[in-house]
Amino acid sequence: MEYLGEQQLMAPSVRLCSHPLHFLIHFLLMISWTPAWTQRAARLQLTYKDLQLSNSSVIFLGSRNTSSFQTLLLDEDRGWLLAGAKNYIFLLRLDNLNDNPHKIYWPAAKDHVEHCKLAGKNEETECANFVRLLQHFNKTHVYACGTGAFHPLCTYIDLGRSTEKPVVHLIPHLLESGRGKCPFSPEESFTALLTTEGLYAGTSVDFMGTNAAIFRTTVQGRNQHYIRTEANQDNWLNDPQFIGSFSIPDTRSPDDDKIYLFFKEMAVESNQWDKRIFSRVARVCKNDVGGKRSLINRWTTFLKARLVCSVPGPNGMETYFDELEDIFLLETRDEQNPLIFGVFSASGSVFKGSAVCVYSMASIRAVFNGPFAHRESLDYRWVEYKGRIPYPRPGTCPSETYDPLHKSTQDFPDDVISFMRSHQLMWEVVYPLNRKPVFMKAGGPFLLKKLVVDRVDAEDGQYDVMYLGTDEGKILKVITIPKQDWSTEEIILEEISVFQKPSPIVNMEISTKRQLLYVSTVSELAQVSLHRCELYGKACADCCLARDPYCAWDGSLCTRYFPTNKRRARRQDVKHGDPRSQCHDLEEGFEAVEDKVMYGVEMNSTYLECIPRSHQAMLKWTVQHPRNDHVKEVKSDERFIHLEQGLLIRLLEKSDAGIYSCLAEENSFSHTLVRYHLRIIEQEYVGAQQSQVGGATGEMGRAIVNPPTLGQLQMFYKDYTQLKSISGMSADEYCDQLWYREKRKQKLRNFKWKQTVDNRKGRLRRHPGQERDGPAA
Ligand SMILES: *[C@@H]1O[C@H](CO)[C@@H](O)[C@H](O)[C@H]1NC(C)=O
Ligand SMILES: *[C@@H]1O[C@H](CO)[C@@H](O)[C@H](O)[C@H]1NC(C)=O
Ligand SMILES: *[C@@H]1O[C@H](CO)[C@@H](O)[C@H](O)[C@H]1NC(C)=O
Ligand SMILES: *[C@@H]1O[C@H](CO)[C@@H](O)[C@H](O)[C@H]1NC(C)=O
Numbered sequence: 001m002e003y004l005g006e007q008q009l010m011a012p013s014v015r016l017c018s019h020p021l022h023f024l025i026h027f028l029l030m031i032s033w034t035p036a037w038t039q040r041a042a043r044l045q046l047t048y049k050d051l052q053l054s055n056s057s058v059i060f061l062g063s064r065n066t067s068s069f070q071t072l073l074l075d076e077d078r079g080w081l082l083a084g085a086k087n088y089i090f091l092l093r094l095d096n097l098n099d100n101p102h103k104i105y106w107p108a109a110k111d112h113v114e115h116c117k118l119a120g121k122n123e124e125t126e127c128a129n130f131v132r133l134l135q136h137f138n139k140t141h142v143y144a145c146g147t148g149a150f151h152p153l154c155t156y157i158d159l160g161r162s163t164e165k166p167v168v169h170l171i172p173h174l175l176e177s178g179r180g181k182c183p184f185s186p187e188e189s190f191t192a193l194l195t196t197e198g199l200y201a202g203t204s205v206d207f208m209g210t211n212a213a214i215f216r217t218t219v220q221g222r223n224q225h226y227i228r229t230e231a232n233q234d235n236w237l238n239d240p241q242f243i244g245s246f247s248i249p250d251t252r253s254p255d256d257d258k259i260y261l262f263f264k265e266m267a268v269e270s271n272q273w274d275k276r277i278f279s280r281v282a283r284v285c286k287n288d289v290g291g292k293r294s295l296i297n298r299w300t301t302f303l304k305a306r307l308v309c310s311v312p313g314p315n316g317m318e319t320y321f322d323e324l325e326d327i328f329l330l331e332t333r334d335e336q337n338p339l340i341f342g343v344f345s346a347s348g349s350v351f352k353g354s355a356v357c358v359y360s361m362a363s364i365r366a367v368f369n370g371p372f373a374h375r376e377s378l379d380y381r382w383v384e385y386k387g388r389i390p391y392p393r394p395g396t397c398p399s400e401t402y403d404p405l406h407k408s409t410q411d412f413p414d415d416v417i418s419f420m421r422s423h424q425l426m427w428e429v430v431y432p433l434n435r436k437p438v439f440m441k442a443g444g445p446f447l448l449k450k451l452v453v454d455r456v457d458a459e460d461g462q463y464d465v466m467y468l469g470t471d472e473g474k475i476l477k478v479i480t481i482p483k484q485d486w487s488t489e490e491i492i493l494e495e496i497s498v499f500q501k502p503s504p505i506v507n508m509e510i511s512t513k514r515q516l517l518y519v520s521t522v523s524e525l526a527q528v529s530l531h532r533c534e535l536y537g538k539a540c541a542d543c544c545l546a547r548d549p550y551c552a553w554d555g556s557l558c559t560r561y562f563p564t565n566k567r568r569a570r571r572q573d574v575k576h577g578d579p580r581s582q583c584h585d586l587e588e589g590f591e592a593v594e595d596k597v598m599y600g601v602e603m604n605s606t607y608l609e610c611i612p613r614s615h616q617a618m619l620k621w622t623v624q625h626p627r628n629d630h631v632k633e634v635k636s637d638e639r640f641i642h643l644e645q646g647l648l649i650r651l652l653e654k655s656d657a658g659i660y661s662c663l664a665e666e667n668s669f670s671h672t673l674v675r676y677h678l679r680i681i682e683q684e685y686v687g688a689q690q691s692q693v694g695g696a697t698g699e700m701g702r703a704i705v706n707p708p709t710l711g712q713l714q715m716f717y718k719d720y721t722q723l724k725s726i727s728g729m730s731a732d733e734y735c736d737q738l739w740y741r742e743k744r745k746q747k748l749r750n751f752k753w754k755q756t757v758d759n760r761k762g763r764l765r766r767h768p769g770q771e772r773d774g775p776a777a
Contacts, residue, residue, distance in 0.1 A: 041615040042476065042495030043546065044535065056529040057498060060097040062090065068186060069520035072509045073134035073142065080159070081509070081518055082142060083525055084131025086186075089144060089157065091168050094514055097527050102168050104157065106131070108149035116149040119207065126150065130186035133201075135194040143194055143219060144170075145182035150207055152178025154219075180205050180215040180226055191242040193259065194219065197286055200259050202242030212240050214261060214284070214302070227290050227297050235375075236302070236424055240265040240280075244327035247286070248361065249336050255399035257286040260364070262307070262327045262342070269306075269373060269382040269425065279307040279324035279344065281364055281430060285397035285409070291417045292410040300409040300417060303395045305367045305426040309344040309357035311436055321346045321355040321437070326450045330464065337361045343451045343468065344437075353442030356451065356466060356478075357432035364430050368395060373425040384427040390415040394423060438480045439466065439490050446470040452510040452517065454530060457563040458549035459572040465493075465530075465549060469505030473498055473521055475528070479549065481575060493548050499524050533558045537613055540571060540583035545614065545666050547577040577667045593661075594674045602683040605650040608676045610662035612645075617664040621647050625658040634660070654680050 051057035063069070063085075071084030074094070081097070083090040091102040108116075108129040116127035126149070133145035133154070140161055145154040156171045183190045183203045192201040199219050204212040214237070217226045229236045242263045250256040260283045267278035282304035290297045310318040321344035330339040340359040346352065372394070374385035392398075394416055398406040405411060432438075441448060450469035455462060468476040477494040498505075503521040510517050515530045533551035536542050536558050543551060543558035552561035552572035561572055571582040600606040610619055619642065621634035634640050634647065641648040649656060660676040 040492070042492035043614045043616045044494045045615055046494060046496045046532075046535070048497050048500045050535075051496065051498065051528065054532050054535055056532040058097055058527045059499070060090075060092065060101070060525040060527075062098070062101045062103065063523065063525055067523050068130055069522070069525045070186070070506055071131050071134050072507050072518055072520060073136070074509050074511060074518070075136070076511055076513050078159075082134050082157075083520070084134050084144065084146070086128050086130050089131055089134070089168075091159070094511055094516065094518075094527075097518075097525065104168055104170055106144075106146060106170055108146070108151065112149040112151040115151070119150070121150060126186060128186075129153075132182050132186070132190060133192050135192070135199075137194065137219075141171075143199075145178045145192075147182065147184055147186055148178065150184045152182040152184055154178045154181055156220075174220065176220070180213075180217045180228070181219075183209070185209055189241040189243065191245045191261065191263070193245040193247060195247055195259075195286070198225075200245055200261070200284075202240065202245065202261055202263055212237060212242075214242075214282070214299070216284075227288065227299060229302060230295075230298050230421075234266075234268050235422060237263075238266040238268055243324050244329075246329050246338075248329075248338065250365070250397075251336070253399060253401065255287060255401065256397050258283045258301075258397065259286060262324060264322070264324045267306075277322050279309070279322060279342070280304045281307050281340075281359075282424075283368065283395075287397055288409050290409060291412065293414070294417050295420065300412055300420050301395055301397060302420070302424055303368055303426060304424055305364070306429040307342065307357075307359070308429045308431055309342060309355050309437055311355070311440065319346070319351070321353065321357075323347065325354070325448065328451050328453050330453045330455060339453075339464075340364070341451055341453050341464075341466070342432075343448045345447050347447070351442070352447065353440065353444070354448035354468075355437035355441070356439040356448070356468065357437050359430060359432055363433075367426050367428045367430050371427040372423040373427040374423065382425070385423065390419050392416065394419050434486070434488075438488065439468070439478050441468075441476075446472040446474065448476075450505050450508045452508050454510055454512055456549040458561065458574045459552065459563070459570065460575045463549040463574060467508065467510065467517055467530075469508050469519065471504040472502040473505060474502075475505070475508075475517070475519065477530075479547075479574070491547055493546070496528065498526050498528055531560060533560055541579035541669070541671065542613065544571060544573055544579040544582045545577050545669065547574050549574050553582065579669055593672045595677065596674065597677045597679065599679050599681055600649070600652045600656070601681050602652055602654060604652055605648060606652060606678070607646055607648050608660055608662070608678070609646040610664075610674050612664040612666075612673060614664070614666055617666040619644070619646075620663040620665055620670065622661045622663065623658045624661075625655070628658075631661075652680055654682065656680060 066085045066088050068086040069083050073082040075082070076094070079094045081092045081094050083092060087105060087107045089104045089106060091104070093099045106129055108127070113123075113127045117123055121127050129146040129148050131144060131146045133143070135143050137143040137156060140159060142157045142159060143154065144157050145152060153175055154177070155175045158169055158171060160168075180203065181192065181199050181201050184207055188204060188209050190201070190203050192199060192203070198216045200214070200216050202212070202214050204210065211231055213229045213231060215226055215228045218224060240263045242261065244262045246260050248258060248260050250258055260281060262279070262281055264277050264279045267276045270276040270278065282302065284299050285301040288299055288301045291300050307324065309321045312318055323345045325343045325345055328341040330341060332338055338361065340361070341356060342359065343354060343356050345354045372385040372389070373382050374387075375382045390413065392403065392406060392412070398408050398411060400407045447470065448468045449471050452467050454465045454467070456465050463479045466478045468478060470476065475496045475498060476492050477496070479491050479493060481489045481491065483489060498519050499521060503523065505519055505521055507520045508517060517528045517530060519526050519528060531548065531550035533543070533548065534557065536546040536548065536551060538557070540553040543553040546558070549572075550560060551558050552570040554570060561570060573582050598606060598608065612619065621642065622631050623634050624631045636642045639650045641650065647660065647662070657678055657680045660678055661672050662674045663670045664673050
């Protein structure tokens with residue numbers, strides 16, 4: 001069932017235009033194929049350069065000779081960012097990464113590097129100390145672990161007490177083994193959480209990375225105590241990849257405090273012939289100390305459930321996004337009920353895409369309180385467990401106040417312990433809020449890898465602004481707006497290219513206090529502002545159409561919106577983005593319209609450029625001819641070709657002269673962006689000029705004699721491909737506009753006939769050799 005669903009969503013409905021020149025069209029389709037399930041483009045697309053020019057991003061310059069900025073630790077109170085890299089830990093100012101950075105050199109021991117190389121590992125990318133863990137230990141110290149060239153080690157960094165003049169140094173005599181705390185490999189996915197009871201970590205504990213487990217180890221303890229998941233038992237963990245871990249209280253009683261872990265693994269419960277990966281949420285009690293006679297040093301409260309992120313399709317079929325990529329915990333006022341945001345991917349052979357799902361703690365707890373999954377033996381299928389459940393219910397934390405007989409997990413009766421040996425998996429699955437993703441990106445050129453979320457107060461409510469890091473070094477800034485009929489509207493406010501080189505985003509941290517995002521790839525680290533309101537435009541309507549909860553019109557500029565200052569002048573409408581309701585003086589609400597004079601040559605073509613700031617605006621053109629008051633819309637036909645960023649007029653006629661206005665329509669609101677006064681120069685005049693100059697060689701706007709020859713058509717397609725790079729129009733839209741079905745046959749006839757005549761008469765106004773230029777030239 002699930003697979004059918006996947007196919008249904010990916011099936012593209014591309015209408016192929018079957019023109020005699022279809023090989024050309026096919027070529028164009030190849031380069032700009034888009035599936036049916038597309039989404040509106042990001043309203044604002046910012047390049048690396050745009051960010052730099054607007055001062056809204058700072059690239060950390062001290063990154064030369066270092067790499068792998070895998071681990072970031074924020075200290076909001078003292079204004080520090082710690083960045084763990086290969087052989088280094090950087091201590092940077094949150095306000096400006098390049099302001100007097102400090103670094104600590106922490107290489108792997110020489111003999112470990114040698115041993116690592118002898119074992120066949122790569123010297124550059126594996127046999128070094130990759131810092132994988134940085135966590136606050138106490139007011140002055142940070143706990144740090146690194147791979148130590150496949151020999152993990154942990155220690156403390158003293159940051160001192162002063163915020164102004166830090167004394168950063170490693171404490172070498174406190175170096176301890178990182179086994180069960182930190183992975184051996186820089187590649188392995190990993191999670192860890194330092195608490196007062198010790199360090200919880202999902203990691204492997206061997207050179208091969210095959211023996212992965214969830215550990216709790218003591219830190220800085222003389223008596224090294226640990227507790228873990230059972231090794232080599234598929235029903236506990238089956239080739240897991242760990243994503244995140246959080247401490248979330250379940251009730252007011254500290255006895256109930258649990259650690260929730262998120263990971264993905266090979267699904268034991270899916271069909272054994274079909275190896276699938278499922279995402280999981282698991283939990284253990286903080287006060288679990290293992291069993292007494294059995295399950296010694298093993299979790300006695302470990303439970304896990306499947307985390308589902310899927311899109312319901314028609315006929316009850318679902319498309320599943322099975323692979324968890326990242327998880328973010330959005331704190332709310334209720335400490336027990338944060339919102340859990342997960343970004344998932346589906347990377348099957350037929351369907352690729354990403355989705356963000358949001359889960360409530362209530363739905364996660366309900367599944368852990370529900371039925372257990374059960375398997376009679378290895379040859380049986382997993383079913384719902386319907387037998388007797390021992391007391392206390394497996395998975396409950398021991399609590400003396402609740403039951404004096406069960407002070408500790410070592411007091412659990414034998415039937416509870418033996419039940420826990422084989423019933424880690426819950427039967428029900430955890431569904432997201434509203435049973436569907438809050439955001440989806442399918443068929444796109446990139447996958448989503450990381451996310452952080454900021455809850456923002458706007459004039460018309462609260463919005464959870466999601467920052468989604470892609471595998472191409474971009475960040476999408478997204479909000480979801482609930483509609484009256486339970487549906488939602490997803491808006492990509494911005495698509496930001498943070499770095500010059502596209503490279504997957506490996507880590508992101510958000511400072512809500514400073515309104516900054518810290519973003520790293522393997523080779524770079526940057527800070528990016530959460531908002532740049534001034535880039536939306538210099539008019540009230542521009543600001544309002546942006547629908548950015550961070551920004552509002554203050555009467556003269558688009559600036560940061562603060563909900564606390566209740567000045568009436570602030571205009572913002574995130575829900576509807578309707579300037580009519582917000583901007584009183586619409587005429588003056590926009591920047592002055594640009595007036596341009598254009599000269600076109602009769603029978604030549606001309607391009608009237610009009611680039612809307614918003615990628616969601618649609619362009620409409622009107623024309624007013626001289627000595628005629630009537631303003632009419634320019635309809636598209638073979639001569640007037642509407643492109644996303646302008647109007648192409650082919651084979652200009654004298655009567656085309658006039659005033660052309662470009663209107664941007666967005667959210668059923670339109671305004672004029674630019675006006676062209678088009679004047680036509682007669683052909684004879686140019687002909688005389690041209691014979692002197694020796695003909696035009698420009699690629700764009702070449703004269704095309706009607707009906708065109710094959711060579712000219714090819715040239716025109718070449719024009720189109722160049723044009724496309726600036727206009728972004730898709731090939732099928734182009735087909736629609738250029739080739740009307742009813743005219744096709746007639747055209748073909750004319751075309752062939754005229755071509756033979758033209759060739760015979762040798763009347764081609766082109767350079768020799770141009771005819772051979774194919775579309776791929
Ligand atoms: C960016 O910062 C530089 C130096 O601080 C300043 O000169 C420039 O005007 C700023 N640009 C913008 C767009 O704010
Ligand atoms: C960086 O590496 C280059 C060559 O790999 C070396 O010449 C240079 O001294 C290094 N710089 C620092 C600051 O380590
Ligand atoms: C923090 O922990 C370190 C390492 O155990 C210790 O040396 C230091 O005194 C502690 N600092 C405070 C303020 O507790
Ligand atoms: C046609 O227009 C383009 C610019 O739009 C110009 O470069 C070219 O010289 C013109 N061709 C003729 C024959 O005038």
